[in-house]
Amino acid sequence: MSLFTKLSGAASGVAMLLSATVAQADVLFWSTQAKPVEEAQAMRENVLASAGEVDYQPNDGGPWLTRLNAELQAGSGTIGVLGALHGDFSAMNADDLVDLDGLGMSASDTFNNLAKLGTDNLQYIPWMQASYIMAANKEALQYLPDGADINALTYDQLIAWAGNVMEATGEAKFGFPAGPKGLKHRFFQGYLYPSYTNGVVRTFASDEAVTAWEKMRELWAVTNPASTNFSFLQEQLLSGDAWIVFDHTSRLAQAFNERPDDFVAFPAPAGPTGRGFMPVLAGVGIPRTAPDMDAAKALVQHMLKPETQIATLRATNFFPVVDVELPGDLPPAVKAAGDAVAKMSGSADANPGLLPAGLGDKGGEFSQLYTETFERIVLAGQDIRMVLDDHKPRLQAIMDASGAPCWAPDAASDGPCPVE
């Protein structure tokens, strides 16, 4: 019966430990951002240390939303402050978020309007921003096509460049975040479409869109085929599997921070209708079930302070949304990304887009449609015109169901954005 003794010993040990857990009353910061362990650690130690008792818990989107919905349904909760992307907030019911007017605002009216989620009040407060840029291994620079300026590339030059690299090294070394967790859909929505069609929704199935997808195919021909497995291009930059890449600034940061002298960051390429690019916006909000409303509001205000914003920049590589003076000793990744974004938005042919807005819970479906279009046209090699015509009614259905009006660079619309 020695096993029984062991088991009963274990059981009593368990009981003792169970009774020893003490509940704490920290403000729970429930976030989908700053998830990587190093960023989470930096958030806890550097950003939130001066904000009182805060329990920072980053999570995947699935558990994040499930837990939040459970608390909203149960009518009582432990989550104090939510940290998430604009898209996560816009998928929520605005009634479930506490109005936050008067707690602070970002310096950008565009962001502040997005944060109202179609209501008259701020539903969340813009917290930090980022964008997507290009980065390259310096070894690739020698293969730049003649006359090409790395800070003012066109898509044709990019394709030629990646082609030169492939010819010289025998390997396709353009890296594209087409992996399961990769942000490829943002490339189509914010970069390829605006650069070739000056739109995203209206021009989805236009003749210009056919040209855009033809270019995408050309680019894919010189892309590392393992890209369907790449989700964080910093890894491939560091391992040398890719020399020229496109990705989210914070998903390239590790490469610049580890080997700042080996890589360059530069603006996204331009097409016939300009240099399309789009921002990423994260915000902080408070669910109506927050246990300690005052503490939660204090934490939201803390996040907007200039010094917190700079600490956040160091921790996450997301840029401030309020006017701050950036110190000189920022990490290499921040400098590189900041320069590239500044050149991109300051370029003569800049064609800035906006985040998809007003899609509500259709946001996921909207992005999925662009991903499927990519998979069918580029990976499966199906006829471009056929696929676009096939997906056009689905896109229109999404726009009609959500009632979302057009956003830049599409021309404004009355009512749901039409797919032309």
Added chain:
Amino acid sequence: MTTVATDVAPPDARKAGRYVYGAAVFLLCAWVLVPLYFLLINTLSSPESVNTFPKAFIPEFDLGSLLFFASFAGMLDALKNSILVALLTMVLSIVVGAPAGYALSRFEFRGKELFRMLILLTRAFPLPLLALPLAVMFIRTGLDDTVIGLAMVHTTLAVPFAVLITFSLFSGIPLELEEAAWTLGCTRLTAFTKVVLPLILPGITASAIFAFVISWNEVFAAAVLTIENRTLTAFLLTNLETSPLHLKFAGGFILVVPALIFIFAVRKYLFAMWGIANR
């Protein structure tokens, strides 16, 4: 072809057979050990060498990645919670599963087949689907964010295995043994504890290990149902995916090692169930 009567293969064939056998054993071992070894090497490597190829065969014993986790807030609590939940799941799933397995194998009752089917149904619904109503209920009943609450969820996941494993174990023990014990003065209970239980202990342990591993590996329910009392898997796994490579390896190592130690500790019960002598 050779006839049935040939019981001695030609020496060549026997030698070849031994090679094939040896190669198969080697391959199977390599299948398990090589990934673990690379995990170890990369855990003990500096961030730079994690990204280089080919890999050194001997680790450089750079403890940077592991030390990062040593200072990572809440690691030890999470480890403790993980072990607690897994142990509770183990105990609960045996306490619930073994009697059900015994009943299924020893008694005839109406709806027995249906019951066997139904018990599998707890695995038919994906957790992300169940997690929302579960979490709502847990918040309302106060089970939310407790070790025991999460252990109950994990028990639900582990019980089908416990029932089916113990069912086949009990079925493998002839009823005559129990009947003989009854005629020799045992009650139903003592016959069970003195005769049947010693015979099936290895099997019980095996299903307990299943329960432990199921609980240890479960992420979604753990991530939704616990906040302050996170398990190690919920605490690390969701964050690791987006972390730099060297931390992925170190975190993976930290997740694997406790489970390995546990299985190593109880291996003799596993081997016993597979009919290999205790050693």
